[in-house]
Amino acid sequence: MTQQMPLLARYAESLFWMARYMERLENLARLIDVTQTFESPGLENEAWDSLVRIYADESHYAETCGAIEPDVVKRYYLLERSNPNSIVSSIEAARVNARMLRPLISTEMWKHLNVFHRDLLQIADHELQGDNLSRLCSRIKEAVQAHTGITEGTLFRDQGWHFYEIGRLIERADQTTRLLDIKFHRMLPKGPEDRRLEERTQWGGVLRAVAGYHAFRRIAPVEFQPSDVVAFLLTDPCFPRSVLLCLSQTEWHLTQLRTSYGLRGTLTPLEQIEDMRAALLDRSAEQIISIGLHDFLDGMQRDLIGLAAATGDAFFRDWKPNLKQNQSQSQSSAQL
Structure with a gap:
């Protein structure tokens, strides 16, 4: 061959x-x-x-x-x-x-x-x-x-497949952080009855929005807290749309590009993933919420933009995405 x-x-x-x-x-x-x-x-x-x-x-x-x-x-x-x-x-x-x-x-x-x-x-x-x-x-x-x-x-499972998967995983992690950032602050309950209603309706809506309701119910306590949803979406190692799993899979694809194809430009994005993983795992969900979930997710979104930019700078012809802070990235019209 x-x-x-x-x-x-x-x-x-x-x-x-x-x-x-x-x-x-x-x-x-x-x-x-x-x-x-x-x-x-x-x-x-x-x-x-x-x-x-x-x-x-x-x-x-x-x-x-x-x-x-x-x-x-x-x-x-x-x-x-x-x-x-x-x-x-x-x-x-x-x-x-x-x-x-x-x-x-x-x-x-x-x-x-x-x-x-x-x-x-x-x-x-x-x-x-x-x-x-x-x-x-x-x-x-x-x-x-x-x-x-x-x-x-x-x-075909060559270099192209790895780049396809890297794009899909970065987008998936970005979408999860954006959903959690907006919905969490709009749905924090104000009393016992509000909390019960939120759990049954709006928090269920958040989980359904990431196709994670049934997966969450498999592992969550009956009387779950908002922090349980935050931990599930950020750091669950088995849920396909959790930020941690997306980063881990992205790391694997970048490592394959480095070890199997000799692409040396992977070092910077791999280091960025290591820093992002440490940020996710150094604190519990309760600690992240108490310190400030919005600021944490805002930083995570910037890191994902940086991860995509590091990949683009290393391997693409002319990296010109829309890099406005807190905005979903898109290719420039000139590229298309």
């Missing part, structure tokens, strides 16, 4: 970003669905404002749409092309990257992504309301999961 050819930097970059955009699609669809399901009567604007804050889109949303209104926020995150975090923008960016990767990705991946892209561009207005919106979000989640399954079964 002939030796594998070196991976071009532009291919590594496109694999990294295609994975990030597809992961963002699934997370956003789940958040939209959960936000609608758990919005409280009379507090709908507050619920949808949380979604805008999770993605740090307050300024852009205000310039584009004005005041927070549920129907406007739904359209902003599903159909607004000027919003780089929207469903249509993410699928378009994923498809552009996939087109560049035609020599590498499987025919099945390319065909599925094209069908998915066409489906999302045909979203009708009536699909943004009530049960129709829930069905739309389920369709998006299932399509992304189908993409993940097709990729798992068909993508």
Whole structure:
């Protein structure tokens, strides 16, 4: 068998970003669905404002749409092309990257992504309301999961696969920290009855937003505390969307690039992961909350941006993501 050819930097970059955009699609669809399901009567604007804050889109949303209104926020995150975090923008960016990767990705991946892209561009207005919106979000989640399954079964396990997984894992960890940061402070209970209600409804919504409700119930005490949810989402070693597990898997992929392919640029991101892991494990969830959960998560988001930047600086052609603090990263329009 002939030796594998070196991976071009532009291919590594496109694999990294295609994975990030597809992961963002699934997370956003789940958040939209959960936000609608758990919005409280009379507090709908507050619920949808949380979604805008999770993605740090307050300024852009205000310039584009004005005041927070549920129907406007739904359209902003599903159909607004000027919003780089929207469903249509993410699928378009994923498809552009996939087109560049035609020599590498499987025919099945390319065909599925094209069908998915066409489906999302045909979203009708009536699909943004009530049960129709829930069905739309389920369709998006299932399509992304189908993409993940097709990729798992068909993508060649060379350097490119490692870069794809690194992008997906960094995006996943970033989405978890953003959700926890916004939702935690909006849902801290104020009394015994409020606490009981929060546990049954809103905290369940947070866990469902990361597809972790049933996994959490397997290990959590019956009378769980908010700190139990924080610990689960940050440091559980078995939950696929916990920040710690995402970092550990990213570390493994970077190590494989270093040991199996001789890519020496992995040293800086590996050191950054070690620092982030220490920050997660040096304190308990209760201590993190008492010191200041927001500041901790804000720092973790900056570290994830730095981790992506270190990877991009080392291996990609011209690293130019949107590096605004506390904003989900996107490729620059020049790159696309």
